[in-house]
Amino acid sequence: MIQDLVVHGVFIVYAVLMLMTVGLVLTWVERKQAAIMSDRIGANRAYLRIPFTQVKLIWWGLFHGLADGLKMLLKEDWRPNSYDRMAYAVAPWFAFVPVMAVFAVIPFGGELVPGTFFGWFEGTSEWFGDRSYAMQVAPLDAGLLIVFALGGIAVIGAMLAGWSSNNKFSLLGAVRAGSQMISYELVIGLTVVGLILIYGTVNLVSIVEQQSGVLFGFIPAWGIFLQPFAAILFLVAAQAENQRIPFDLPEAESELIAGYFTEYSAMKMGLFMFAEFIHIAIIAALFTTLFLGGYNLPYMTDAGFLLPGGFEIALPHVLVVLLQITVFWVKVFLMCGFLILVRWSLPRFRYDQLLSFAWRFLLPLALINLAITAVAVWAIQAAGA
């Protein structure tokens, strides 16, 4: 019992720290990548000075995120004369917490056996025994459903913020955010139903484990090869869900100042921004888990590699765990890079285009994809049985 608490406590601390760090680093990555894409230099002035020396750590401007965070913490927390102090105060948390909480069900590694992993410590293996834990904060069978449940809450944050700010721009942004997020929520749900049909489960760990197999003997059985169409639709809808360009209508700077958080300042506004950046990481993590084989390399399982020719390479447990954690974050970062590339490449949609794109283009495509998948799965199961 106490061992479970310890392990999951460590997982929670790890997940929160990693997400915070990734969110902070992503603010820098976004600025730097945008700069490099457009022949600029980008953030490169903030530095940390080692105390009592003149050594300045610039590191290509990596500390701009820290400087921004510090600035937001120290700024005056200005409040509008709002309808509802309570709603105004809790709205950033409604935007931020669900996004963080989604990560609870995403597996960031395979099976962890602490008794083996920390085998070199005196007495650890006896204390842990042969317990094993899936490396995720909340090992729930309803994994994907939790993701959608929490994703639905994020709309409330935007709506509350826009309504309680007592500002027309905020309200317009909130209305846009509401209709956009609800529309695209539907599309995301329908694209993923196809995957659920194929894998026969909503448990994210078993979805990842099923992706370490092979198709036709050599292609890794990743979701992106099983459902390429769904992968594209999922990415499009997820970008819309995150309200980033080309779907950033709720916070369109040229029309609505900053949208539903126009009236927010200091760290409350920072929470909205931070939630957006963590959302990028969450989308990347979800996409990795559902379509890119999760924490496993191709042909890799919890025991080691199983190459297509029938070769087996067994790896020690410690190495497998470290490799899985690394592979997960590398995949997540590559996906984040792609999402940022999308954000800095495309122009914004018009609002009517946005909604007709969701309802008249993406939704029918998702339905067709779902129908074809259902028929195919049924045919394969019928043939197998």
Add this chain to the structure above:
Amino acid sequence: MKKVIDRRRKYWNEPTLGWWERFYLFEVLRGFSITGGVFLRNMKRWITGGKGALTAYYPEETRADYAAHNRGKHVLTQRPDGRPQCIACNLCATVCPARVIEIEAGFDPDDPAHPKYPKRFEIDYSRCIFCGFCVEVCPEDAIRMVRQVPGLPVPDRDHGMWLGREELLTWQPARDPAKPYPPKEGPK
């Protein structure tokens, strides 16, 4: 009636979308390949030690494309013993259209040929228009303009945008090929 044919050459693109552009997906991928290609090209330059941007780091780096005769900042020329060649005649301050030059004259009994010298010689770069009139009007060739720009950006705010006598007395005759010092003997 004769049909009028418009023979002007069309140099603009038709702003219409075909079905391929309307389908959007592949055109978007083309866009990603362009932006991603630029990203990878610049990233490669940065990683291999080059510079993947056109921007110059402003205070640290001098732009390479300044003209040789660029009027960047003023210098006061010096006599062989290092004192300024200026005789504090105030002509430059008079001609200056922006009125940015302030000179306070002093008396130097040790140099009977040039008894008047500038105690203070200050230029306000926040208002200077870099027209070069001061250089043209100077009867003693005491003020010149050089290619470099004044190093005005400083981390503190007390400094202002004024350059005083000491900052202006940075003339290096060896590096001034246009007007070497002492001047060559011309034809009499």
